[in-house]
């Protein structure tokens with residue numbers, strides 16, 4: 001196939017169902033000829049992810065729970081054996097306990113804080129650490145973040161702190177890996193109704209706010225994020241690293 005990403009092997013982590021942002025990203029990457037490797041968190045979602053992946057020609061599906069170092073080691077080994085070279089990594093993974101996504105942030109527990117950091121921020125570092133040695137032709141790593149990293153958003157709480165840590169990790173990783181021709185960036189998406197968003201209290205009122213106040217007067221669609229991810233994976237973005245790009249209809253620029 002011809003396309004901006006033909007000949008590129010790209011790892012896509014974080015598909016849970018057809019509403020997942022990672023799934024929209026996969027569609028955009030596949031449309032430009034990328035060869036995709038999907039990972040799934042647990043057996044609970046294996047069948048669903050495999051079924052979705054089967055609609056994309058030549059794609060591969062492998063297990064990887066990002067809280068388990070051995071899983072990420074195993075993934076890197078399989079990728080090396082099967083493809084040799086990796087060109088891109090899409091990290092679209094986050095988790096916090098539902099009870100920590102409401103009420104006051106000040107009530108956050110020690111282990112709830114650590115869990116959100118581990119899955120939502122450290123996992124990018126853990127994955128980058130194992131994958132960059134496979135990116136011998138240079139490449140692009142990207143993750144998904146949210147404005148709650150920069151500003152206080154009601155109920156986002158502990159996840160906002162995890163996203164702040166994730167965005168800082170993007171900058172430090174970009175600084176480390178630039179010498180190998182590897183770029184690291186984040187996309188800060190506007191609110192989208194997905195499985196992960198279900199955990200956030202009053203999500204509907206957040207969507208309504210965006211519709212009313214965003215310059216584009218609409219909520220963010222996953223396909224818009226997918227196309228920006230495709231740009232970040234392609235040579236078109238070759239001068240960009242350590243950056244967080246907002247795909248939110250412009251909502252983040254609006255004051256009171």
Ligand code: NAD
Nearest residue numbers: 014015016020021041065066093094144191192194195196
């Ligand atoms: P989603 O629920 O479809 O995706 C979250 C993914 O994280 C799932 O595939 C889940 O399996 C995976 N995951 C969780 N724990 C894991 C683990 N231990 N190991 C491996 N995978 C694990 O929801 P989504 O909205 O598509 O979320 C994707 C990313 O986008 C997240 O980082 C989220 O914070 C971010 N984001 C979402 C929104 C939104 O409004 N939906 C906005 C901005 C950023």
